Amino acid sequence: MDPERLAELEAKLEALMEELGAGDRAVTVVLTGDERIQALKREHWGEDAATDVLSFPTYEPGDPFMPPHLGDIVISLETARRQGEAAGHGLWPEVWSLAAHGLWHLLGHDHTTEEEWRGFQRVQERIREI
DSSP states (O other): OOHHHHHHHHHHHHHHHHHTTOTTOEEEEEEEOHHHHHHHHHHHHSOOSOOSEEEEESSOTTOSOOOSEEEEEEEEHHHHHHHHHHHTSOHHHHHHHHHHHHHHHHTTOOOSSHHHHHHHHHHHHHHHHO
């Protein structure tokens, strides 16, 4: 793994967290492959399929106490690579977008409606601009 790319991911995610009012909080980002993320999705959601990103909050969204560590963001690099190539922007911009997506979930958001989905799109676009 390229240390410069990891540092870039960390800097972008920290800047986004600051903009979103969570700059004093921490998250863990786990970069893995399809096999591991599929096992996690099966274990926690009962769905036996790989995915691009999963979020594991350390608190219940809406809880008045927000802990110092918001949770874990797990990203499949294999899926990110495929999606990034299909979108024409490559692996790392896709990883940044997925990290933003996972963070938005950790901040208590979901995407069950079109309006909610627009919030995810905004943070995913924003992290690529940082």
